[in-house]
Amino acid sequence: MNILQKYVEKMKRLRIDRAHGTAPNKPVLLLAIIELIEHGQIRENKISPSPSLFEIFMKYWSIVTDRRPNLALPFFHLKSDGFWHLHANAGYETALSVVTQIKTVSRLREIIAHASFDDDLFVLFTNASDREVIRETLIDTYFADFKQAIESLITEEQQINNYSQRLIQQVDYVFTSEHPAVTDETENEVRTQGFRKAIMRIYDYTCVVCQLHVLTMDGASATEAAHIIPFNVSHNNDIRNGISLCRLHHWSFDNGLISLDRNYEVIVSNLMLERGPSEWLLTTLRGKSILLPEYDELYPAQEALAWHREKTFII
Ligand SMILES: [Zn+2]
Structure with a gap:
């Protein structure tokens, strides 16, 4: 044998x-x-x-x-x-x-x-x-009874992986904030999951703001892949238009309560009311450096951050 x-x-x-x-x-x-x-x-x-x-x-x-x-x-x-x-x-x-x-x-x-x-x-x-x-x-x-479903999953996973590899290779090109509306054949779901996969690979499932790395008892991660310029505005899945955030900080970022300055430090809006234990307050994050990728070509794009400060952040 x-x-x-x-x-x-x-x-x-x-x-x-x-x-x-x-x-x-x-x-x-x-x-x-x-x-x-x-x-x-x-x-x-x-x-x-x-x-x-x-x-x-x-x-x-x-x-x-x-x-x-x-x-x-x-x-x-x-x-x-x-x-x-x-x-x-x-x-x-x-x-x-x-x-x-x-x-x-x-x-x-x-x-x-x-x-x-x-x-x-x-x-x-x-x-x-x-x-x-x-x-x-x-x-x-x-899994003879599930053969077809498993084979479709394998094919879809290959597409997700190819797409996420492509996103990572894109950093060889100059960053442009806004891309034309998506017309290629890639399914929406493949794009969404491919973007997440690339961001999680770069940031290792850790929130860049609080560095929380939460796994459930089963091993699932609570960290999300966030767009800096929202996808519905930019159609831009460039990984330099993304960061990984826990749910609280994703929500705070999308709603303009926090943003990032040129030096990748957290800025916090004054226009909100918050109460609670100080270690959980957004205001205590002010000036904190975020977690950055290993290689600087993968860093969030300055253009995208400038857009976020101007259009999303509440001053
Ligand atoms: Zn966080």
């Missing part, structure tokens, strides 16, 4: 807990990881329970079941299948060796640094045709 065949057989026989009704946790996790490898978001044999993994996991999950998702379960229990290995964070080696279950992503992230596949399996995943054979095996074995 060759190596591919060996793992195909293993994929067909994943140990699935049927005591509580079949929850397709493990095959969904594997489909999600395969997708991140395909899109270049996982490049080495080190898989962490990241928000991007959770987002993809959720998309597959919602196709195949309406039960509550929990990424922590398969991420931990896949180790019983022999090809998936868990690596503890420093100081948690003993905890990992004795623990028999992990029920939340927050606990998972506390104990586990990352997981890895058998090296020869990871090599198969990095090869497009081998990866496809394994993916087809998982779909045919566990």
